[in-house]
Amino acid sequence: MSEPIDPQEGINVNTQSELRLDEVDLKLIDLLLSGHTTRQSAQILERPLSTIQRRARLLIQNGALKPTFELGYSRLRVKKGFLHVYLDDGNVSDAVDKLLARDGIYSVGAHIGNSDIVGFFVFQDSREVLDLIAWTKQMNGVERVVWSEEVYAMSTSPKLTKILGKNKREKTSKRVTTTTTKK
Structure with a gap:
């Protein structure tokens, strides 16, 4: 079984291939999808470039991001x-x-x-x-x-911190509600 990765790394993957992303991972995904480089992302997130590059590499290795090329x-x-x-x-x-x-x-x-x-x-x-x-x-x-x-295409960041963070809060509140109801 995989042990959690050091908090500095962020990503945690267990044997059921469940991918857990922390707030920094979600913000990094948003930044990369909106066209920022890892260098720009490091500056925005106020983290060392090497940390952001490592996190980006792990996101790719674990399938959370797919690097792509597009024709001109x-x-x-x-x-x-x-x-x-x-x-x-x-x-x-x-x-x-x-x-x-x-x-x-x-x-x-x-x-x-x-x-x-x-x-x-x-x-x-x-x-x-x-x-x-x-x-x-x-x-x-x-x-x-x-x-x-x-004719043309535009894109925006999917705001994963809001989408996935919301799901996390809903699960937490459901657990709390269930625990409260049992008492």
């Missing part, structure tokens, strides 16, 4: 599109596999809610989009295909 779409003269696929047979895994094998498709996700599958693809001209839609419509089990082009 306009620099490469390509556009970013989303393919929304609706199935009538519910065979999501086969459709996902077929879409992933297609050139130009970067990722495919199974969704609950509106469309069954959302694929992210890149293209240079409308003919490529037309070909992709026609090809997708011919796949077995496909009921409908809708697509959209991303």
